Amino acid sequence: MTAVLDVPSGDAARLDTPAAGDPRLARLSLNQRTTAQWSLREALDGARAAGLTAVGLWREPVAEVGLDTAARWVADSGLRVSSLCRGGFFTAEDPDAREAAHADNLAAIDEAATLGAPTLVLVPGGLPEGSKDLAGARERAAEAIARLAPYAGERGVRLGIEPMNPIFAADRGVVSSLRQALDIAEQHPADQVGVVVDTYHLWWEPGVVEQIARAGERIVSYQVCDWILPIPADNLLGRGMMGDGHVDFAAFTRAVAATGYAGDVEVEIFNAAVWAAPGGDVVATMARRYVELVEPYL
């Protein structure tokens, strides 16, 4: 495995780092979890300092400073919010828990609208504790999305169903392929429900190029990071910087671009080594890798 970070040392590396105003950075968005070591304030400042014009936000750090403060900071920063992570977790069997999830998702839609995020990313949720009824969990996720969709439409926020790598099917996301996510999304108007196309989750899917074409205007977010091995003990943290693993970003990005997708490209990396590094180094590495491996194919 290659290094997680290209620490920008030496003139050559610095010259290679795209700077503010570089048009190649125009669609690159820093998902906040890539720099989990940063507060919201630091992420906004860090993204701007690196020449980015968009960020993907998470609800928890937004809640820490308060929604209104966060919305003001975002407006003052001039950054676009490419998405808000995350709603979802729809799979509970207990009716009270499902009602609570619905209410929480309504709140998340409101937060996305307030922050100016066009998309709320939905993580479907895993199997309930002790349950093996995967089909039932999938049905409940689809039902919950159907119930949310009209409200999302009213608020001008598109729900983004995130199909997740089957590695997470038991504990996090029961929607396991883009094909399956589209089967659910297509039951609703495209301005209400779309799909999140994330290379980590979908790189292995047979026929994914055709499914991306099928998705078309339903792609509400394109997220990139790499599939790396070995998988760490906490399997949530196995995402790598683009170029460190096995994903063919050229092929994947071409397929997304061919749909006419004109939105931002979020880099979302959960990785203990990335989180242990200085945030500025992470963003610089991310920008270089993006410009090399993703942007030329957009």
Added chain:
Amino acid sequence: MTAVLDVPSGDAARLDTPAAGDPRLARLSLNQRTTAQWSLREALDGARAAGLTAVGLWREPVAEVGLDTAARWVADSGLRVSSLCRGGFFTAEDPDAREAAHADNLAAIDEAATLGAPTLVLVPGGLPEGSKDLAGARERAAEAIARLAPYAGERGVRLGIEPMNPIFAADRGVVSSLRQALDIAEQHPADQVGVVVDTYHLWWEPGVVEQIARAGERIVSYQVCDWILPIPADNLLGRGMMGDGHVDFAAFTRAVAATGYAGDVEVEIFNAAVWAAPGGDVVATMARRYVELVEPYL
């Protein structure tokens, strides 16, 4: 997570363990890798002692004692050989390496025929070192299978394409779903090329019940073990004893049975804790779990 093994201690547990002659064991096969702590000789003796009538063999331990000796031991044991593991590893880019793989697979077909195994399990292979061309690797696997199929037919051995959990797509198996495996298998006569249906690899697949029905007579092996969390550092060893994880064996087994599948049910578990236990305890636990969770749905 529940215990890996129900160590048979106390009269109640012993009474629960199905004994030789129990008709519920008639289709249970011990895949040799489940008791990796045992030699071939020990596995044959251990399977018989536990009342089983079938084993799944691996090429390496067969080669250790020599093919002719192994074939004689098997014949003398009275056990069926449900499958031979494994051929495959088709994805090299280098033409010489592909020729070598072809020759090795011809030899594996001969070994299966000599051992009386109706099926040679094919593990497709992962991405070549440094390659990100997943589509290309998949094409090479399909081409290699096409080249092997007629010879398998001549020798009376069915090739079993094993779709593998996407967790292995980079390093072990580029065929990632039953749907995809069937797309390849259906290009060949059903008596030459079929599919291996393994709960660990396929439990997450959207629409898998429909794909199992589609597979029909192409199911050449039904293998069972559980998806457990957390995934260990060596991700190959993350398989659990039936009942320790998240797989719905009732639903899966009913779908396989509905195709008319009348073959053996192999238990194949790669798990360091299972391998560290006495082989007899492993087989006793396996038999109890099978009788409880799988056999009633056949």
